[in-house]
Amino acid sequence: MTNKIYYIASCDTCRKIIKTLPKGNNLVFRDIKQDPLTEAELAEMYQASGSYEALFSKKAQLYKSMNLKDKSLTEDDYKKYILEHYTFLSRPVFMIDGKVFTGGSQQSMLQVMKALNHV
Numbered sequence: 001m002t003n004k005i006y007y008i009a010s011c012d013t014c015r016k017i018i019k020t021l022p023k024g025n026n027l028v029f030r031d032i033k034q035d036p037l038t039e040a041e042l043a044e045m046y047q048a049s050g051s052y053e054a055l056f057s058k059k060a061q062l063y064k065s066m067n068l069k070d071k072s073l074t075e076d077d078y079k080k081y082i083l084e085h086y087t088f089l090s091r092p093v094f095m096i097d098g099k100v101f102t103g104g105s106q107q108s109m110l111q112v113m114k115a116l117n118h119v
Helices: 012-020 039-049 061-065 075-084 106-117
Strands: 004-007 028-031 093-096 099-102
Touching (some): 004 012, 039 093
Antiparallel strands (some): 004 093, 093 099
């Protein structure tokens, strides 16, 4: 199984996180702005996380501008929006040994570092 990081090259948070990754981490890097997420990749993330909402970024400017916070979104809605526009994926997303780690929180990054050190 290939370990991957899904990110956006122009995202400051993603760039800072990538700089902290251990050398020789064997991650495949995917800039989802240049190379959009496929439905199969999102399905793999969903299988590991159990929820499209867990993969969805409520910090996205589009989330606010489209007034999505005022709507009650279903799992199908979250999936549709993530596939429609890369900004709705909570970034970065790491897929390591079949586990998914989303966002750049300190807790998430500690888990990523642990997982990468066991690879």
